[in-house]
Amino acid sequence: MDFDDDIPTLIEHEDQVPAPDSASTNRVPCTIISGFLGAGKSTLLRRILTERHGYRIAVIMNEFGDTSSIEAKTINISSEDDPTAENSQEVLELANGCLCCSIKDAGVAAIEKLMQRKGAFDHILLETTGLADPGPIASMFWLNEEYAAGLGRQISLDGVVCVVDAVFGQKQMEEDHSVDGIGESLRQIACSDVILLNKVDLTSEEQLRSTEELIQRVNPSAPIHRTIRGQIDLAHIMNINAYAGGIKGLRSAEHQHDDNDNHDHAGHTVPAKHYELRGISSLQVTLPTLSRHRLQELDEWIRTVLWENRIPDNDHQTGLSELKVLRCKGLFVMESGEQYVLQGVQSMYDLSLIEGDVTGIPDSGKLVLIGKGLDDSVRQSLERLLV
Numbered sequence: 393m394d395f396d397d398d399i400p401t402l403i404e405h406e407d408q409v410p411a412p413d414s415a416s417t418n419r420v421p422c423t424i425i426s427g428f429l430g431a432g433k434s435t436l437l438r439r440i441l442t443e444r445h446g447y448r449i450a451v452i453m454n455e456f457g458d459t460s461s462i463e464a465k466t467i468n469i470s471s472e473d474d475p476t477a478e479n480s481q482e483v484l485e486l487a488n489g490c491l492c493c494s495i496k497d498a499g500v501a502a503i504e505k506l507m508q509r510k511g512a513f514d515h516i517l518l519e520t521t522g523l524a525d526p527g528p529i530a531s532m533f534w535l536n537e538e539y540a541a542g543l544g545r546q547i548s549l550d551g552v553v554c555v556v557d558a559v560f561g562q563k564q565m566e567e568d569h570s571v572d573g574i575g576e577s578l579r580q581i582a583c584s585d586v587i588l589l590n591k592v593d594l595t596s597e598e599q600l601r602s603t604e605e606l607i608q609r610v611n612p613s614a615p616i617h618r619t620i621r622g623q624i625d626l627a628h629i630m631n632i633n634a635y636a637g638g639i640k641g642l643r644s645a646e647h648q649h650d651d652n653d654n655h656d657h658a659g660h661t662v663p664a665k666h667y668e669l670r671g672i673s674s675l676q677v678t679l680p681t682l683s684r685h686r687l688q689e690l691d692e693w694i695r696t697v698l699w700e701n702r703i704p705d706n707d708h709q710t711g712l713s714e715l716k717v718l719r720c721k722g723l724f725v726m727e728s729g730e731q732y733v734l735q736g737v738q739s740m741y742d743l744s745l746i747e748g749d750v751t752g753i754p755d756s757g758k759l760v761l762i763g764k765g766l767d768d769s770v771r772q773s774l775e776r777l778l779v
């Protein structure tokens with residue numbers, strides 16, 4: 393089931409995965425696959441490695457696991473600096489043109505080395521371990537896009553996909569503990585751009601709805617797709633451009649419903665929705681059209697929240713353990729007609745002007761924050777800034 397009709401999303405789904413070179417750059421998009429322990433990440437990736445989809449995808453897995461069912465030849469890619477086996481990579485070349493690479497070093501350098509030896513790919517899928525927080529990994533790739541030289545610049549972060557176990561997912565989320573109150577399964581959901589609710593063959597409709605509701609409370613902006621053994625149209629997880637500043641990915645936002653919007657007491661509309669689950673919460677705010685000055689103020693507000701973990705107009709809230717944004721997305725519509733896209737992961741964020749044709753993009757802006765401590769005081773602070 394998709395929540396696309398009910399909840400706002402900044403991610404577009406297309407019937408076909410767009411041609412790899414249709415993007416404005418020739419960077420190889422990288423999708424991070426996160427997910428709960430045993431939820432079905434490897435099953436999804438193994439399916440992609442064996443299916444005939446016409447794409448040359450490099451799949452980077454934690455371990456090959458049982459690859460005996462996959463027809464592949466092994467290639468050893470050793471480093472020029474270290475021709476001995478120590479830092480070499482073992483790569484499987486699959487019949488459908490995909491490459492499967494098991495890495496101990498999940499860093500950008502390992503992928504660059506792979507690209508140097510085997511040429512560019514149409515797409516890279518990177519599996520994280522079931523206990524990994526995808527936020528820092530996503531930041532690393534994003535940072536790399538900005539600062540890396542050479543090959544590193546050719547990799548761009550496309551999106552983060554989280555595979556959730558339909559049977560145990562709800563329990564995992566409800567029992568998720570950690571020192572700072574946000575356990576790994578909640579972090580994974582919070583940082584995701586797309587959720588796959590997998591193993592739906594093993595549970596009831598009631599359980600599925602209840603799990604979907606919980607997921608939605610943690611991350612209202614990620615579409616949820618139900619899957620069995622990772623069966624998913626690749627267009628839902630590849631080339632989603634979740635971190636790009638372009639207009640792709642924004643058009644579906646016009647289908648958003650705001651039935652439960654809040655109105656402030658002065659009668660102004662700064663509609664907001666707030667959800668919370670075990671310390672992790674999200675805040676969605678519909679934004680009015682912005683003047684340039686207001687945009688600067690909003691930009692400053694976001695920087696303070698992201699970098700100082702506090703709201704700007706509340707000096708008493710030192711908040712380092714209170715307020716923490718894990719993911720933010722936004723669309724800002726200017727009085728001049730210009731539109732800006734905000735993308736943020738952890739403390740990194742990017743505000744970029746949408747260039748070209750903006751037809752079909754909604755005329756009201758939106759800000760979605762996902763993290764910890766996003767309570768009424770944060771919403772009110774935004775209202776004070778915007779109204």
Ligand SMILES: Nc1nc2c(ncn2[C@@H]2O[C@H](COP(=O)(O)OP(=O)(O)OP(=O)(O)O)[C@@H](O)[C@H]2O)c(=O)[nH]1
Nearest residue numbers: 428429430431432433434435522590591592620621
């Ligand atoms: N019935 C059913 N079983 C599934 C489905 N998806 C995966 N499985 C099984 O669930 C088990 C775990 O799947 P994996 O793909 O290994 O899960 P994973 O997320 O990679 O696991 P870790 O890497 O250990 O976190 C395997 O035995 C799969 O065959 C599904 O949709 N339905």
